[in-house]
Amino acid sequence: MTEVIVPVKETFEDENPSLRLVTIQSKPGTELADLDGGSLDAVVSTVDLHTFLQRSAETGTAVDGDAFREVPVGTNETVIFLNDSVKIKKLSRKQLKGIFTGRITNWKKLGGPNRRVVVVWSPAADAENEAFIGKVLDGEQVVSTFCQVASVEEMRAKVLETPGAIGIGPSALVSRGVRVPGSLTVAASIMLITKGEPSPKVQKLLDLLNDVAFLR
Template sequence: MRKTILCLMALLLAAAPSLAEELKIGAGAAPTENVLKPAKTAFEKSTGVSLSIVANGPKQAFVDLDRGSVDAAAAGLSYDDWLALLKKEGVVVADPTAYKPVIIGKDKVVVIVHKDNPVAKLNKEQLTGIFSGKINNWKEVGGKDLAVLVVWGSLTQGTNSMFIKNVMDGAKPSSEVIPASTAEDIRQNVAANPEAVGIGPQAIVNSSVRSPETPEVARPITLITKGAPSAKVKKLLDFIKTTEK
C-alpha cells in the first residue's frame, strides 16, 4: 500500500505543471497601460516567465523596489523627474546612483472626457481653470450646460506631476474631485459621467471616452532596478527591445 501511494504521488508530481518563474514589476499608469499590459501575454509565452504587474503608482513602486518586494519599478517619468516626485512625496533616496534606469518607451499624457462631450479643443488656460476648479461648467469652454467633474487618480502620480508641471504651470489641482486609483479606474469614472474629465496615458483612450485636442505632454517611460538588472528583468528588457516598432 505504501509503495502504491508513493508511486501515485510521484506520478501526480510528474504530471503537475512546473511553477513559472515570476517577474514582479511595480508600475505607474504609463508603463502599465502602454508597455507592460500589451507585452504580458507574448512575453510569458516567449520566455516562460510569469509577469506580475503591480499597478501601485511610481511612489509606491519605488518604495517596494527599495524594500525588495518587486524586481523592478517603472514610471512615466524621466529618472530625474521621478526623483523630484519622490522628494516632494517625502521619500528619501539616500543614493540615487544605486538605481539603474533604462527607457522602455514613450507616452503622451492625454485629457479624456465622456464620449458625448462635444468640446473638441482645450488650451492651457482652459485646462488650468478646469483642473484647478476655477472653471466649473462646461459651457464656459464651449460645451453643454453641465457642471465639470474632475476625476483624479491617487496612483497616477507620474501622470499628475507631468500634467501639473507642463500644462498647469504648477497651479494646484482642485480638491473637489471624484477620487480614482489607477488609469483604468479614471477612464471608467469618466465613461460613466457625462460631466467628467480626467487625465491619463494615451493608451487608456477607447470608444467609451474621447480625447480633445490639447497641448502635447510627451514623456519617457522609465524602468529602474536596484543595482544591475536581474536575469529575469533582462529577459523583459530584451523582449521589449525586440518588439519595439
C-alpha cells in the same frame, strides 16, 4: 505600466513559461527601498532615478544612488478624456488649466452644454499627475472637489459613464466611446530602474520591449 508593460505581459509569459510578470502599485517614496530590499525586480515609471532618490530621502528611506541603473523603455503620452456629452472639439492649455483648477465649473462657458464640469482624478497616478500639473497647470493644484478614482482604468470608466466628466490618462487607454479633444498632450519618457545591471529575467523583458519597438 499601461503603455509598455501590460501590452507585453502575455507574450513575455508565453516566451518564458517559468516566469510571471507581476505589476504592483508602489507607495510613493518607497519604490527604491523596495527595489534595494529585493521585493521588486524593477521599477517602471515616468519618474526618473534622480527624482526617485530625492523622494526616498524625503520619506526617510534614503538609499545609495550609485547602486541603481535606469534605461528608457518607451514614451507615455497623457491625453484628455471627455464624456461624449461634451461636444467640444478642442481645449486650449488655458482652458484646461481653468477646468482642472476649478475656475471653470460649467461647460457652457467654453461653448459646450449647460452642464457642470466633473473632474475625474486618480491620485495613484502620481508621476503622470505631476507632469500634467507642472506643464499644464503651472504647478497649481487640482480642484479639491474632484471625483476620486483608484486607477487610470477607473478614470476612463468614470468619464465614460458620467455626463460632463473630464480626466487625464495615457493614450493607450483611449477606446470607443471616449472623446479625446484636439488638445495638447504631455509626453514623458518611461524609465525602467534596476538595482545594479538588469538581472537575466529583467533583461528578457527589456529584449522583448526592444523587439516590439517601445524603446525609442
